[in-house]
Amino acid sequence: MKSIERSNSRPLMILIAGAKGAVASTVAVAASVINDCPELIVPYLTTANNLSTLGTSGTILTAGWDSQNSTLVDAICHHGVLSPQIWKPYEAQLLQIPIRPAPDKSSGLKTQVEKISKDISHFKSLNPDALPVMVNLLPAALNTFLDDTIELPDLYDNVDTEKFPDLAYVLAAIFSGVPVVNFTPNSVEFPVICREAEKRGVPICGRDGKTGQTYLKVVMASALKARSLKVDGWYSLNILGNDDGKNLMNPGCASGKLANKTELLDDILGYAVGEKYGTSTHKVVIDYYPPRGDAKEAWDVIDFNGLFGLPMSIRINFLCRDSILAAPLAIDLARWMAAIGLTGRSGLIPELGFYFKKPMGINPPLTFEQQIRALQKLENECRQVQ
Numbered sequence: 001m002k003s004i005e006r007s008n009s010r011p012l013m014i015l016i017a018g019a020k021g022a023v024a025s026t027v028a029v030a031a032s033v034i035n036d037c038p039e040l041i042v043p044y045l046t047t048a049n050n051l052s053t054l055g056t057s058g059t060i061l062t063a064g065w066d067s068q069n070s071t072l073v074d075a076i077c078h079h080g081v082l083s084p085q086i087w088k089p090y091e092a093q094l095l096q097i098p099i100r101p102a103p104d105k106s107s108g109l110k111t112q113v114e115k116i117s118k119d120i121s122h123f124k125s126l127n128p129d130a131l132p133v134m135v136n137l138l139p140a141a142l143n144t145f146l147d148d149t150i151e152l153p154d155l156y157d158n159v160d161t162e163k164f165p166d167l168a169y170v171l172a173a174i175f176s177g178v179p180v181v182n183f184t185p186n187s188v189e190f191p192v193i194c195r196e197a198e199k200r201g202v203p204i205c206g207r208d209g210k211t212g213q214t215y216l217k218v219v220m221a222s223a224l225k226a227r228s229l230k231v232d233g234w235y236s237l238n239i240l241g242n243d244d245g246k247n248l249m250n251p252g253c254a255s256g257k258l259a260n261k262t263e264l265l266d267d268i269l270g271y272a273v274g275e276k277y278g279t280s281t282h283k284v285v286i287d288y289y290p291p292r293g294d295a296k297e298a299w300d301v302i303d304f305n306g307l308f309g310l311p312m313s314i315r316i317n318f319l320c321r322d323s324i325l326a327a328p329l330a331i332d333l334a335r336w337m338a339a340i341g342l343t344g345r346s347g348l349i350p351e352l353g354f355y356f357k358k359p360m361g362i363n364p365p366l367t368f369e370q371q372i373r374a375l376q377k378l379e380n381e382c383r384q385v386q
């Protein structure tokens with residue numbers, strides 16, 4: 001258990017865009033608990049169970065930004081992810097977490113980047129020894145098309161920050177030499193951003209944390225593929241009642257998430273599911289259902305064919321907890337990126353595909369087996385510099 005602390009004495013500092021959200025506030029509580037009771041947190045980290053040599057100590061500091069004025073404790077109560085029994089003993093500590101206001105929406109991208117960069121310098125000064133990592137946990141945004149050929153000055157002049165609120169955080173992190181995790185479904189990995197990251201030696205990974213239904217989809221699709229069983233159709237339904245679910249009722253905000261949840265199946269299987277029907281038979285539906293709060297429920301109907309094309313079917317009913325699945329992965333990714341930053345890697349890190357619905361970078365691993373193998377290789381690279 002304590003091996004996580006032995007490997008590196010520098011604390012991890014997770015800088016969170018959207019610090020009072022459901023996932024972020026769960027990360028903040030987990031980070032507060034980890035020093036006191038590592039046994040409540042550490043066994044649930046993928047980086048501790050299998051990758052104990054990965055860098056950074058067990059000490060995790062958090063800081064960040066949010067557009068809400070409420071306190072972090074108010075936010076924790078609002079999301080209802082954790083019972084007071086879990087977080088109450090840490091209330092004073094949680095209220096000390098430095099959370100700065102989001103930049104003024106009406107200001108341009110450059111001004112926003114400058115404000116966030118200043119905040120990052122301040123956070124770094126609070127603990128100069130810590131390894132900072134930016135984790136983007138903003139809501140799913142409307143982001144539409146952005147010309148791939150755009151250069152930084154044009155980006156500053158032309159980007160609509162309402163559609164791309166994440167860009168200011170990502171750019172500020174890159175300019176401050178801070179690795180970036182894009183846990184959201186939002187597009188931020190544009191060529192101009194990746195070029196800046198490479199130029200400044202900063203690693204970046206994303207997109208869209210793969211936490212529940214899609215994680216099991218990758219596992220099941222990889223297993224069916226390995227057995228040469230042919231998927232004929234896959235219907236996935238999600239009901240959830242948290243703020244993320246409410247936001248995803250806006251079709252503009254949901255489109256990125258739905259694309260990320262849908263596209264990966266054909267990529268894993270290597271054929272277009274539903275081709276013989278002339279339409280994709282991989283359907284993903286997300287529905288906001290308030291009674292569920294953060295306790296999301298997912299159903300999957302998987303129709304597939306075996307020998308002689310004879311049909312078979314599987315049902316999966318996953319009663320999960322959105323933020324309880326997401327928060328440890330956000331911590332895992334921050335730990336990975338701190339360790340990867342120390343290796344001198346920069347730009348996109350496709351080897352972290354295990355953690356994402358839409359792994360960004362060149363030739364990301366697609367099947368479950370490939371994703372596990374990629375992590376093991378990456379761990380070896382990280383271990384060599386520790």
Ligand SMILES: NC(=O)c1ccc[n+]([C@@H]2O[C@H](COP(=O)([O-])OP(=O)(O)OC[C@H]3O[C@@H](n4cnc5c(N)ncnc54)[C@H](O)[C@@H]3O)[C@@H](O)[C@H]2O)c1
Nearest residue numbers: 018020021022023066067102139140184209211243244326
């Ligand atoms: N929970 C999961 O399993 C999961 C899985 C994959 C991806 N995600 C993604 O993670 C992100 C966070 O999810 P969540 O459930 O915590 O969402 P949430 O809506 O609870 O939290 C978002 C937070 O961002 C804040 N915010 C909004 N605009 C801001 C701005 N410009 N600057 C700073 N803060 C701002 C909000 O006030 C809120 O506190 C979403 O994009 C979601 O789609 C979640």
